[in-house]
Amino acid sequence: MAIEVIILVVTFLIFLGLGLPVAWSIGLSTLLTMLVSIDSIPAFTTVAQRMATGLDSFALLAIPFFVLSGQIMNQGGIANRLIAFAKALVGSFPGGLAYVNIIGAMLFGAISGSAAAAASAIGGILGPRMEKEGYPREFGAAINITSATTGLIIPPSNILIVYSLASGGASITALFLAGYIPGIITGLVLMAVAAYWAKKKNYPTGSRTTFRDLILKFFDALPSLFLLVVVIGGIVTGIFTATEASGVAVLYTFVLSLIYGEMNKERFFDIFIKSILTTSIVLLLIGTSMSMSWVMAYADIPQSFSEALLQLSDNKFVILLIINLILLFIGVFMDMTPAVLIFTPIFLPVVKDLGMDPIHFGIVMVLNLCIGLCTPPVGSVLFVGVGVAKTSIQKVIKPLLPLFVAMLLVLILVTYIPQLSLWLPNVFGY
Numbered sequence: 001m002a003i004e005v006i007i008l009v010v011t012f013l014i015f016l017g018l019g020l021p022v023a024w025s026i027g028l029s030t031l032l033t034m035l036v037s038i039d040s041i042p043a044f045t046t047v048a049q050r051m052a053t054g055l056d057s058f059a060l061l062a063i064p065f066f067v068l069s070g071q072i073m074n075q076g077g078i079a080n081r082l083i084a085f086a087k088a089l090v091g092s093f094p095g096g097l098a099y100v101n102i103i104g105a106m107l108f109g110a111i112s113g114s115a116a117a118a119a120s121a122i123g124g125i126l127g128p129r130m131e132k133e134g135y136p137r138e139f140g141a142a143i144n145i146t147s148a149t150t151g152l153i154i155p156p157s158n159i160l161i162v163y164s165l166a167s168g169g170a171s172i173t174a175l176f177l178a179g180y181i182p183g184i185i186t187g188l189v190l191m192a193v194a195a196y197w198a199k200k201k202n203y204p205t206g207s208r209t210t211f212r213d214l215i216l217k218f219f220d221a222l223p224s225l226f227l228l229v230v231v232i233g234g235i236v237t238g239i240f241t242a243t244e245a246s247g248v249a250v251l252y253t254f255v256l257s258l259i260y261g262e263m264n265k266e267r268f269f270d271i272f273i274k275s276i277l278t279t280s281i282v283l284l285l286i287g288t289s290m291s292m293s294w295v296m297a298y299a300d301i302p303q304s305f306s307e308a309l310l311q312l313s314d315n316k317f318v319i320l321l322i323i324n325l326i327l328l329f330i331g332v333f334m335d336m337t338p339a340v341l342i343f344t345p346i347f348l349p350v351v352k353d354l355g356m357d358p359i360h361f362g363i364v365m366v367l368n369l370c371i372g373l374c375t376p377p378v379g380s381v382l383f384v385g386v387g388v389a390k391t392s393i394q395k396v397i398k399p400l401l402p403l404f405v406a407m408l409l410v411l412i413l414v415t416y417i418p419q420l421s422l423w424l425p426n427v428f429g430y
Helices: 002-017 022-037 043-055 058-075 078-090 096-112 115-132 137-152 158-166 172-201 211-236 242-260 265-298 301-312 316-333 336-353 358-372 380-389 393-416 419-427
Strands: none
Touching (some): 058 115, 058 158, 058 242, 078 096, 096 115, 096 137, 096 172, 115 137, 115 380, 137 358, 158 336, 172 393, 265 301, 316 336, 336 358, 358 393, 358 419
16 A cells, blocks of 8 residues: 555645646646556556546536526626625625625525635635725735635535535535635634624724615515525425536526626626536546556555544544644645545544534535635635735635634534534434
């Protein structure tokens, strides 16, 4: 096993250091590991087969559809209405636009299932407005970056679908239900940090919204909000599967964008191109990650790692702390999708031996890796948020630090209080 681990890790780090994309680094390091240390199996054929087999899943069809619905939301006028409702709801509080950003990201991310899309849409709309009203650009970017990740916890979430695949079939419906409370808690804790900084720095207060205006904004956003009821309600009640729900989401958002009058042929063509590019990147990551997972399983790496980890301690709290620290480190250097696919087979047997529910662990893992999306050097949401805000990573790091602490606090709570994740699935019988 030792030689396979050394070759796999060293070649992967070398390829990353050379600037190769993560998917190519994973695929090439897997291929080289097989060529050097597993000469009894045809490497090229096996890697190709495992990539194809890894993508041969009905559940994965949901990903391109949810990506497409998120793009339609971004350019079809839906994001604007969600932001307007959030502003009417909390915009009159001190630092109100920061709350608007967080609530808008929670709503948009929950409907689109994409943190990058939420950071781009919400940051693009609110960033200039926050700066105009006196908020530091870096503060607005930090709020936007961290709050965008809540859409990966609050369903529907593409990464929870990926975890279901990596875990060997954990219920997608149960995972979706399990994400609500941790996702909402994350948003509330981020709002608490924003409130503290708003009071300390004396950030501006927006004009008070009248009750009539609040009702008007609510009804204007209601068709967009109703998508959550349609998608999640349909899945929970068994009317359709998560994959079928993604198709419904595309149809619903497309019709809604036509009703809003913000969709035309040129914009729709651009949406399709962006969706194809995003989906291609995600699926290539999934394919190469599945081939790496197979090589690791062939070399008994997960089993050996599990045994070694359990020998360190038989204390559940200590083992979970170690796993969280490892995942936090991994999240800094690896994108979320390959991290879930590669490390779920390694850690899941360990936590199962400790009596941890796979649904609970899935939420912990995703919540943990969400922090990595906000950190350099590979944090995709960090780069999107910084790019939208037209600032630099160096300037954003300082206002990000207290928000990181808040997200770590939520991670600890969710890790050691299982019912935060499992209560809703239990209520609905999953």
